[in-house]
Structures are given as C-alpha cells and as structure tokens.
Amino acid sequence: GRKVLIVYAHQEPKSLNGSLKSVAVEELSKQGCSVTVSDLYAMQFEPRATKNDIVDCLHNSEEFNYGLEAWEAYKRGGLSNDLIEEQKKVQDGDLLIFQFPLYWFSMPAIMKGWMDRVLVQGFAHEFPNCYDSGLLKNKLALFSFTTGGSKEMYAKGGISGDIRYLLWPMQHGIMHFCGVKVLAPHICFAPEYASEEERKEMLIAWAQRLKTLWNEEPINCSPEWYFK
C-alpha cells in the first residue's frame, strides 16, 4: 500500500478544510493507503526557525546561521525531536498533501514554518541535488486549499491575477526544488460564500478526484505552466 502524509493547517475541525482532510483520510484509507496526518495547530507546531532546533552545541556559536546550523545538526543527528519526527513522515511518504486555507496568497505561517524547519539541507536538498535531482525525488505533492476570493478574482485579468501566479513559490520554489513532482492543485474557491449544497459538492469532487489520483501525471513545473 502507498503511504500518504497530509500536512493540515486549520484551527477548526468543523471547517471545510477539516472536512477535506477527513475525506482524504477516508478515501485513501479505503484504497489501502496508509495515511498519516500532521495536524499542525493541534500539535502546536513551532513555526519559528531558532537555535532551539539544534539540540547539541552549535557549529558556530559566534554568529548564528540557521541554514548552516540545521544542515550540520541534520548530519550528526542533532536536530530537535519534532523535526526528526516530521522528516521521518516525509521520508516514508509517497505522496504529500498540503491542506490549508490560503492566507495572503500563500500558506498560513504555521505551515510555512513546517517548510522552513523540516526541509533542511542534507535531508531535502543538497547542492547540486536540487530541482529534478532534489533529495525527495520519487515523491509526489499536492496543494489542496480554499480561498477567500472568487474564481473570477483569481482568473487571468481578474483583480487578483491568475491563481497559478501564486502557486510558483510553493510548488516550484519548495516542492520542485526538493525534487518532488507536483500534481495539479485542488482549489475550493470562496467556500464562505457557497451554499451548504455547494460545499457538499466540493467534498464529493475531492473524494472523486482521489479515486483516480494515482493515475494522474504531474504538471510540468516550469515557468510556462504558471505564467503563459
């Protein structure tokens, strides 16, 4: 069975994001996948990249450089336990699903902190092993999120611009950089302005997509996909 890690960032289990997460757990489990959820708010996941992430002594205590210290700590097994646990989940996963409400054209800070702290050099990338040869190659990622704005606002020529513009840093800058192949995003536009019926349809559509997810081809994660 395939292994799936769902990194989930919503404060409220009753939210649409909470339901989308539950639908994914249910549908993927039904398929025989083993599903793990990192429920970031419930875990009170720490988003700040600080000295606390390095449990033994620093490589250079005179001038703290987070990226270098985390890299060195990774190599000698000196990262904090919460990071080691998340890295194990990532390592085990065939597919990473990120489920969140869009905050300011991006993911909520708690999830950005997961990216900042978990995907350290040596573990997820190590020059020149980045992009197609990133250390997490052979994995898939999928960004599933809800928006405040409508589909029209996020259309090409809409006031907020093509939704693909804002996917570039997340899909290309993070996942592709680590070698992860990216499936098409799953977007629920403006659920707060949708009827109960329409919200139900959003859940059904997600479950439906997950049924044939393993047959999907990744997107071509290059500027053409985003900005053409």
Added chain:
Amino acid sequence: GRKVLIVYAHQEPKSLNGSLKSVAVEELSKQGCSVTVSDLYAMQFEPRATKNDIVDCLHNSEEFNYGLEAWEAYKRGGLSNDLIEEQKKVQDGDLLIFQFPLYWFSMPAIMKGWMDRVLVQGFAHEFPNCYDSGLLKNKLALFSFTTGGSKEMYAKGGISGDIRYLLWPMQHGIMHFCGVKVLAPHICFAPEYASEEERKEMLIAWAQRLKTLWNEEPINCSPEWYFK
C-alpha cells in the same frame, strides 16, 4: 519628519540582514525620520493565528473562523495586545520596510505570521476597500532581502526563474491588497558566497539608495511588472 517601521526577521544581529537593518535605522534617522523596529525573533513574535488572538469572548464559539473572529475583535477592541501594538506602528508609519533572508521563495514563517495576524480585516482592508482603495493607502512598502541563490539563478530563464515571479504574493497579494504602494525591492544576492569587501559594498549601496528613497516612484504593481 517621516515615520518608518522596519519589520525585521533575522536571528543574528551580526548577520548581513542585521547590518542592513542597522544601516537603515542610521541613515533614516540622520534624515530626521523617526524609525521604529519590530525585531520579530527578539520579540519572540507569535506567528500562529489562533484563538489566543481574541482576548474576550468569541463571536461564534461553535465553529472557529479566524478571519471573521479577528475582524469582529478588531472592531470592538478585543485583539491581543501584541497585535494592537503592531497595528499602531503600522498606522503611524509612512513607510514599511521588510528586512529578511529569503526562505523558500518567500519570507520566513515568523514574518508571514506578522502579515497573517496584524493585517486583519477592518484594519488593513475591508471589502470593497482593497487594492487601490485598501485601508493602508498613502503608505509605502519596500521588501529588502538576501538570497541563497545567485543573481544568475534568479534571472529570466535561470533555474529558479525571474526573482520578480516570487515577489507577486508579497508585493501584490499583501501590500497592494491593503492599498500600500510598493517601492522597488532591494535584493542582496548570495551574500554567503560574497567576499567581506563585496558585503561592505552591499551595505554602502543600501545606505546610498536610502538617501534618495523619498524621491522614488512606486512600481506599477500589476502582472506586467512581474511576468512580462
């Protein structure tokens, strides 16, 4: 005298980011500006958007909706003190400078949390008062940051794509959305691979730019600037 707020996110005062921040404080003070710094790591600024941000009772305690609760709390003066203080600094500022190292094609989580929590509806925007009529109009913003990758990697056709692609969510999606006019970004490429001499030149160039900053015209914050 003009008022400047510098929102600064680096763990190490001796870093280039720390020096860039100090250079800005010095140069702008010399001009007669009053400068305030929010040193996010030193403040141990909370990046997570949770119920703790609403100090009195919730509008809907059955189903927690952060955006709605923060909006309601703002209107009745019920936001947590750290947010009220940051909002005062923003309100007073003519210019907001964001100084940070680029983490994953974006700002570090601690700064993203500042955006998520401080720029609440009612304070920074309130439909239809967004984009050119956002509630923070008549203010300026400037993103000043360092990168890991080189200028060549962030060129059009480079492996990481035009650096402007990743500025879209920050400059357009956040600042422009709130009505803030955006000055050209200030970017120091790959200081970790630069000589001591080159790093000094980076500081001088920043001080130099600040001397005539108030004469600069904002960029045209539309898709053409980013993706042409």
